[in-house]
Amino acid sequence: MELVLFVVFSLITLLSAAAVVMHPHPVKSALFLIVSFFAMGGLYLLLQAEFIALMQVLVYAGAVMVLFLFVIMLLNLKPRGEDRADFKKRLRWALPFLFIFLGAVLTVITSPLARLGPMGGQGAPWVASQGGNVRAVGRMLFTSAFLPFEVTSIALLVAVVGVIVLAKKERK
Incomplete structure (x- = not known):
């Protein structure tokens, strides 16, 4: 069961991290980053590092992503077409x-x-x-x-x- 959870959390982390880089819309990229942070929290729970998992979710998915979203919205970024x-x-x-x-x-x-x-x-x-x-x-x-x-x-x-x-x- 632990191996299955590891594979699921790893795939979610990798796919959402790739979506962060590849998605043209900045706000949606930030939301994919939040998904990646939650999946990494799950990986930390599998490692029995409950404190690190909690800090991952609270600090990164919470505080840091709010800061990033404020920066994105403050700069009024548009989807890129390159x-x-x-x-x-x-x-x-x-x-x-x-x-x-x-x-x-x-x-x-x-x-x-x-x-x-x-x-x-x-x-x-x-x-x-x-x-x-x-x-x-x-x-x-x-x-x-x-x-x-x-x-x-x-x-x-x-x-x-x-x-x-x-x-x-x-x-x-």
């Missing part, structure tokens, strides 16, 4: 950022947080000895994983500023 030349031009600009993002992902993967779980010696008995999920995550986040945590927050800030810069229309 041709292949515009797409290639955007792709040329996006590739360096993709490599920077992949470097950040590799940094996070090699961080101490990546060694959580039974393979890293932090299985269920270790979590229980720490006082539960919340204390274990808090201790790990603000001690050995502080740098990746801050890099993630800066990446989110850059994403919001980038959306505003890319979508801003020139004033005459």
Whole structure:
């Protein structure tokens, strides 16, 4: 049953993430992103990380998406109708950022947080000895994983500023 739920949540996450990127209407893309956040919350529940699942839904699907929707509506973005030349031009600009993002992902993967779980010696008995999920995550986040945590927050800030810069229309 757990494998079936994992496959369902993974497919929902991947398909809605692809719809975020491919859909021409910005508000509908944001709604697909909310679906993706909820599915990721389900994946966290399967990993028995209830605190992270709750924070995923409350913070990202709630607060951050409200912020994104406000930015989209404030900028009055229209559905894009682009041709292949515009797409290639955007792709040329996006590739360096993709490599920077992949470097950040590799940094996070090699961080101490990546060694959580039974393979890293932090299985269920270790979590229980720490006082539960919340204390274990808090201790790990603000001690050995502080740098990746801050890099993630800066990446989110850059994403919001980038959306505003890319979508801003020139004033005459």
